[in-house]
Amino acid sequence: MQHTKTDSSSHTVSSALHNAVLCLNKNSNTPRLDAEILLATLLGKPRSYLHTWPQNQLTPAQHFAFCELIERRREGEPVAYLTGQQEFWSLIYRVTPDTLIPRPETEHLVELALRQIPKDSCYQIADLGTGPGTIALALAHERPRCHVMAVEYCGQALQVAMENARRLGITNVTFRQSDWFSNLAQDRFDMITANPPYICSNDPYLAQKELHYEPATALVSGPTGFEAIEAIIVGAQSHLKSEACLLLEHGYDQGPATTDLLRRHGYHDVAGYKDYAGHDRVAMGRYNGI
Numbered sequence: 001m002q003h004t005k006t007d008s009s010s011h012t013v014s015s016a017l018h019n020a021v022l023c024l025n026k027n028s029n030t031p032r033l034d035a036e037i038l039l040a041t042l043l044g045k046p047r048s049y050l051h052t053w054p055q056n057q058l059t060p061a062q063h064f065a066f067c068e069l070i071e072r073r074r075e076g077e078p079v080a081y082l083t084g085q086q087e088f089w090s091l092i093y094r095v096t097p098d099t100l101i102p103r104p105e106t107e108h109l110v111e112l113a114l115r116q117i118p119k120d121s122c123y124q125i126a127d128l129g130t131g132p133g134t135i136a137l138a139l140a141h142e143r144p145r146c147h148v149m150a151v152e153y154c155g156q157a158l159q160v161a162m163e164n165a166r167r168l169g170i171t172n173v174t175f176r177q178s179d180w181f182s183n184l185a186q187d188r189f190d191m192i193t194a195n196p197p198y199i200c201s202n203d204p205y206l207a208q209k210e211l212h213y214e215p216a217t218a219l220v221s222g223p224t225g226f227e228a229i230e231a232i233i234v235g236a237q238s239h240l241k242s243e244a245c246l247l248l249e250h251g252y253d254q255g256p257a258t259t260d261l262l263r264r265h266g267y268h269d270v271a272g273y274k275d276y277a278g279h280d281r282v283a284m285g286r287y288n289g290i
């Protein structure tokens with residue numbers, strides 16, 4: 001997108017958006033939406049402002065900053081990293097390149113988990129690989145009497161999760177830096193949730209430019225795609241209370257293999273669930289360890 005700091009021509013909200021859409025057309029599936037989110041965030045206004053005041057002038061500095069954002073978006077940088085935030089479960093999460101960007105399909109896991117947690121229960125829950133606190137904070141918010149331990153290996157991501165809890169005013173959550181269960185001592189939980197990395201290292205899907213901006217450790221599991229899933233299924237056996245429940249997100253083509261793994265490792269009441277796009281997405285099982 002053409003821009004210079006000394007650009008003296010005037011730009012309205014409407015013309016800036018129009019040019020941005022032309023610029024993003026080939027590189028984004030949602031050029032108009034991306035441009036509106038970026039401009040609204042830059043101006044510190046809701047998106048409705050752009051529709052109400054299309055003829056408002058942008059200052060040269062605003063226009064310059066907008067062009068820079070559009071250029072980065074055109075290169076493939078995700079909108080959530082450009083704005084520093086992503087909505088999930090109607091909560092606004094801060095995200096950074098150290099954290100995976102929460103995905104809508106993960107809301108399905110939250111919904112399934114909530115169905116297993118009676119409203120007034122005081123469950124102890126662990127969310128493994130929490131990233132910006134995605135599942136942990138949504139569950140803690142919905143079930144204020146429960147206690148959620150948000151577990152994350154990456155220290156920087158854990159800092160973001162802690163900041164999100166502070167900003168959202170969620171206090172029934174604690175944070176633990178741990179490589180899956182390595183730092184969880186003898187703790188046992190009424191429920192364990194995880195959205196682990198589950199893409200296999202040679203999956204052509206990884207060629208998508210946007211994914212290159214996200215932490216590979218949160219996306220890529222290893223040569224089979226099941227390394228993290230299996231480690232969690234095995235490790236959870238010594239961290240689930242009797243009859244407690246494990247819920248895992250997995251890839252669209254990993255449903256039968258994940259439910260098989262659960263059964264082979266002694267879980268019962270095993271079930272698989274589809275997301276709203278109709279893809280296998282979540283596997284659940286109970287374990288009767290102690």
Ligand code: GLN
Nearest residue numbers: 195196197198199218219
């Ligand atoms: N669902 C994500 C994607 O398709 C992957 C998330 C993950 O590996 N846990 O990009």
